[in-house]
Amino acid sequence: MTELLGVPPALLFGQVLIGLINGLFYAMMSMGVAIIFGMLRIGNFVHGAQYMLGAFGAWFLASLPQLFPGLGLPSLGYWWALILVPPAVAAIGALTERLFIRKVYDLEHAYGLLLTVGLAFVIEGLFNVKFGAAGQQYGVPDALKGGVNLGFMFLPIYRVWVIVAALVVCIATWVVIERTRLGAYLRAATENPDLVRAFGINVPRMLMLTYAFGVGLAGLTGVMAAPIYQVSPQMGQSVIVIIFAIVVIGGMGSIAGAIVSGIGLGIIEGLTKVFWPEASSTVIFICMALVLILRPQGLFGKDTSAHSGADITTARRESILENGRLWIPVLAIVGIVLPYLVYPVFAMKILCFALFACAYNLVFGYLGLLAFGHAAFFGAAAYGAAHIAAVWGWSPELAILGGTALATAIGALFGWLAIRRQGLYFAMITLALAQIVSFYAVQAEWTHGEDGIQSVPRGKLFGLIDLNDTMTMYFFVLTVFLLCFAFIYRLLRSPFGQVLRAIRDNNQRTVSLGYSADRFKLVAFTISAMLAGVAGGMKAIVFQIASLTDVHFMTSADALLMTLIGGVGTILGPVVGAAIVVTLQREFAEFGAWVIVVQGAAFVLCVLFLRQGVVGTAESWLGRRAERRREAELGAPAAEPKEEAAQ
Amino acid sequence: MTQDAIIETRGLVRRFGGFAAVDGVDLTVARNSVHALIGPNGAGKTTVFNLVSKFLDPSEGQIFYNGRDITNTKPADVARQGMVRSFQISAIFGRMTVAENVRIALQRPTGLSFSFWRADSVLDNLADRVDELLDSVGLLDWRDRPAAGLSYGRKRALEFATTMALDPELMLLDEPMAGLGQQDVVRISELIAEQAKNRTILMVEHNLSVVAELADRITVLARGKILAEGDYKSIAADPAVIEAYIGDDID
Numbered sequence: 001m002t003e004l005l006g007v008p009p010a011l012l013f014g015q016v017l018i019g020l021i022n023g024l025f026y027a028m029m030s031m032g033v034a035i036i037f038g039m040l041r042i043g044n045f046v047h048g049a050q051y052m053l054g055a056f057g058a059w060f061l062a063s064l065p066q067l068f069p070g071l072g073l074p075s076l077g078y079w080w081a082l083i084l085v086p087p088a089v090a091a092i093g094a095l096t097e098r099l100f101i102r103k104v105y106d107l108e109h110a111y112g113l114l115l116t117v118g119l120a121f122v123i124e125g126l127f128n129v130k131f132g133a134a135g136q137q138y139g140v141p142d143a144l145k146g147g148v149n150l151g152f153m154f155l156p157i158y159r160v161w162v163i164v165a166a167l168v169v170c171i172a173t174w175v176v177i178e179r180t181r182l183g184a185y186l187r188a189a190t191e192n193p194d195l196v197r198a199f200g201i202n203v204p205r206m207l208m209l210t211y212a213f214g215v216g217l218a219g220l221t222g223v224m225a226a227p228i229y230q231v232s233p234q235m236g237q238s239v240i241v242i243i244f245a246i247v248v249i250g251g252m253g254s255i256a257g258a259i260v261s262g263i264g265l266g267i268i269e270g271l272t273k274v275f276w277p278e279a280s281s282t283v284i285f286i287c288m289a290l291v292l293i294l295r296p297q298g299l300f301g302k303d304t305s306a307h308s309g310a311d312i313t314t315a316r317r318e319s320i321l322e323n324g325r326l327w328i329p330v331l332a333i334v335g336i337v338l339p340y341l342v343y344p345v346f347a348m349k350i351l352c353f354a355l356f357a358c359a360y361n362l363v364f365g366y367l368g369l370l371a372f373g374h375a376a377f378f379g380a381a382a383y384g385a386a387h388i389a390a391v392w393g394w395s396p397e398l399a400i401l402g403g404t405a406l407a408t409a410i411g412a413l414f415g416w417l418a419i420r421r422q423g424l425y426f427a428m429i430t431l432a433l434a435q436i437v438s439f440y441a442v443q444a445e446w447t448h449g450e451d452g453i454q455s456v457p458r459g460k461l462f463g464l465i466d467l468n469d470t471m472t473m474y475f476f477v478l479t480v481f482l483l484c485f486a487f488i489y490r491l492l493r494s495p496f497g498q499v500l501r502a503i504r505d506n507n508q509r510t511v512s513l514g515y516s517a518d519r520f521k522l523v524a525f526t527i528s529a530m531l532a533g534v535a536g537g538m539k540a541i542v543f544q545i546a547s548l549t550d551v552h553f554m555t556s557a558d559a560l561l562m563t564l565i566g567g568v569g570t571i572l573g574p575v576v577g578a579a580i581v582v583t584l585q586r587e588f589a590e591f592g593a594w595v596i597v598v599q600g601a602a603f604v605l606c607v608l609f610l611r612q613g614v615v616g617t618a619e620s621w622l623g624r625r626a627e628r629r630r631e632a633e634l635g636a637p638a639a640e641p642k643e644e645a646a647q
Numbered sequence: 648m649t650q651d652a653i654i655e656t657r658g659l660v661r662r663f664g665g666f667a668a669v670d671g672v673d674l675t676v677a678r679n680s681v682h683a684l685i686g687p688n689g690a691g692k693t694t695v696f697n698l699v700s701k702f703l704d705p706s707e708g709q710i711f712y713n714g715r716d717i718t719n720t721k722p723a724d725v726a727r728q729g730m731v732r733s734f735q736i737s738a739i740f741g742r743m744t745v746a747e748n749v750r751i752a753l754q755r756p757t758g759l760s761f762s763f764w765r766a767d768s769v770l771d772n773l774a775d776r777v778d779e780l781l782d783s784v785g786l787l788d789w790r791d792r793p794a795a796g797l798s799y800g801r802k803r804a805l806e807f808a809t810t811m812a813l814d815p816e817l818m819l820l821d822e823p824m825a826g827l828g829q830q831d832v833v834r835i836s837e838l839i840a841e842q843a844k845n846r847t848i849l850m851v852e853h854n855l856s857v858v859a860e861l862a863d864r865i866t867v868l869a870r871g872k873i874l875a876e877g878d879y880k881s882i883a884a885d886p887a888v889i890e891a892y893i894g895d896d897i898d
Contacts, residue, residue: 490763490764490766491763491764493766493767494762494763494764494765494766494767495754495757495759495760495761495762495765495767495769495770496760496761496762496763497763497767498747498750498751498754498760498767498770499751499754499760501740501742501743502740502743502751504742505740505741505742505743506738506739506740506741508702508734508738509734509738509739509740510751511702511722511723511726512700512702512722512726512731512732512733512734512738513726513731513751513752513755513809513813514723514724514726514727514731514755514813515723515755515760516721516723516724517723520760520761523761523763527763
């Protein structure tokens with residue numbers, strides 16, 4: 001027998017073996033994420049970076065003589081790494097928990113995720129600055145070198161060791177959490193920390209140790225992976241999105257689910273490499289979409305009831321800062337003056353991203369849903385518009401409309417899948433779905449891979465107005481921006497907008513009044529995708545390029561950062577935030593690799609110190625002032641001060 | 648009695664893990680009655696309540712509303728068919744004003760709710776009805792205040808007004824008196840009695856004097872099963888009921 005199912009058995013078994021090993025790594029990491037989520041309610045995005053730390057730790061120990069010449073340090077091999085690195089990474093995790101994570105336990109899920117996204121950017125960015133993107137080699141330890149020829153395939157001994165060791169770790173962890181008294185305390189602490197505290201258990205320390213344990217698992221995975229993969233700063237970045245998808249598939253917080261789906265999906269991914277290589281990078285995300293359709297709570301997850309969206313805005317509707325009748329004209333005037341103060345192209349960049357952030361704010365700020373994949377809509381529209389203008393030769397307004405239609409369709413589909421879940425789940429799902437679009441753009445013919453679609457003609461608006469003139473282009477962009485901004489403002493103050501407010505305030509009650517909340521959310525989500533598409537399509541025409549940057553995860557993170565810095569759930573926040581972030585990006589562009597570190601630090605600082613954003617902070621100040629004035633007018637504190645204080 | 652049933656459940660079971668919180672309940676609620684579900688803690692009252700209002704799916708059994716099988720109907724859909732529930736923890740929209748809370752309920756039957764292109768001033772013609780409803784629960788003076796700032800009792804009253812705004816055929820009240828002071832209990836009792844005149848009310852309630860006063864018919868649950876059913880007098884005299892309550896106390 002030379003072939004099996006039409007492929008050489010060596011290839012088939014080789015890929016299944018790789019799939020199994022990947023799967024076990026996925027399982028170990030997903031377990032860490034699941035434990036941390038289960039106990040701390042934190043979506044630990046920095047898990048990928050912590051895995052990378054483990055791999056780098058092993059490499060450090062082996063390279064001590066080269067890194068510190070003259071100190072006479074020995075090169076510490078794989079076994080030393082296996083003993084020393086996981087505890088070291090766990091200790092870093094404990095410190096991270098103490099310094100950062102602890103501050104956000106009582107806040108909305110969104111902040112925990114944002115904080116860990118920021119930390120991941122900082123850590124990975126710093127390693128990128130120091131070591132560059134190129135990978136470091138790490139050899140297989142001597143004792144595990146070589147392999148066995150099984151006749152149909154060659155089986156390296158190191159891989160056998162990895163399989164056995166990883167399985168032992170997975171099973172041991174499962175037993176500890178599910179079958180021991182310690183695990184029972186841990187589980188109880190997440191349900192009711194006060195009660196567990198009453199038993200005389202130090203809950204903060206327990207949470208810190210739990211976090212450290214999950215992080216230590218990532219570190220251990222990193223050490224074990226070092227001899228198989230290249231040790232590089234980016235190694236955790238692609239993995240973390242896969243891990244999130246696996247946790248969604250397994251059921252959030254379920255250890256068994258993480259193990260089984262991690263291993264299973266690793267093998268499925270390996271098999272896909274054999275039978276349909278093009279799909280191998282997306283197969284896990286497609287599996288996730290299928291699971292969401294068939295069993296939204298995940299394979300091993302428990303059914304969770306719907307809860308209301310994150311309440312993260314300080315905006316008061318009656319505030320002057322929320323008055324569109326005032327601010328739309330003001331924005332128009334600022335927009336008209338702007339190209340005479342800064343480069344018009346730079347001003348157009350701000351407007352495109354301001355619209356993108358406003359679109360994003362509709363979902364995050366007004367629905368309270370932490371979407372994390374808006375780059376998919378922005379990028380899809382950019383590619384669509386670029387293709388229509390460059391290849392089909394249509395006029396720019398049709399190109400933008402075509403791109404927008406594409407983004408809207410994708411938005412409706414992703415929304416339909418993601419709306420089933422809320423909170424952190426929603427973030428993980430939108431992130432994973434967006435990754436499908438991103439991988440597609442890398443592989444498809446018409447998107448031209450790394451090159452993107454270049455030299456997109458700006459063409460003539462309606463076949464009449466030449467957009468190659470920068471100022472003409474600018475005023476077209478400004479007009480579209482203002483129209484979209486006015487549209488959003490109208491939507492928020494429409495009967496539909498009233499229902500969205502009610503849903504964010506109290507999802508269940510809205511349902512009990514007879515509103516199918518999910519349908520309203522889906523419509524709003526689709527409109528948000530559509531507007532993100534307008535921004536993306538316009539960006540492709542303005543800059544005459546659609547590239548992988550547009551669909552990249554970082555672009556989703558940009559939208560989030562802009563909204564957060566400006567003020568979540570305020571009408572002006574995203575505009576202010578976009579201006580700040582785009583300016584920062586330009587200022588730091590000359591520092592190259594540092595940009596990502598700065599961006600990560602901005603996330604962390606925003607979450608810790610500027611949660612309300614610029615506009616939100618101004619809003620609170622105005623709110624307090626109005627309150628004081630009202631009290632002064634009444635000559636006494638507002639009625640029922642006691643009761644109000646008790647609420 | 649030839650009164651027809653507005654709600655009927657057949658062999659209703661709901662398990663959480665291995666534990667059957669509701670274990671084969673056949674409940675019939677007669678039209679235009681006030682029906683109370685009582686029972687010791689953990690008897691499955693709230694679970695039955697959540698099953699009937701469709702906020703939980705049953706593991707087994709069927710639920711009929713006006714003779715239609717609603718076992719697989721979504722909660723928002725049964726609400727549109729005239730069955731509206733309240734929640735144990737006051738369900739209000741805290742960031743909206745008191746008037747907006749009521750208006751969001753009145754808005755639903757207008758068919759305007761998906762109009763994202765229209766200004767919300769199209770809802771201004773609901774203002775009179777809003778004021779009427781707020782007046783009926785004594786909240787008119789608070790109409791433009793944020794609902795989150797109301798006292799607990801007033802939040803309850805607001806929730807009640809919001810439910811009334813939909814003019815439901817069947818009102819499901821989940822422990823309407825929970826957490827209320829004596830004064831508020833009296834006020835809410837009066838409101839319920841008033842509302843009961845032209846609709847059916849099914850409620851879960853711990854306060855037995857309220858139940859005695861309001862309920863036409865009482866179902867006593869214990870350990871997920873129906874223990875007894877009847878009017879207050881017969882229930883109060885039922886030895887099994889007394890034992891279940893006293894047994895609970897001893898536990």
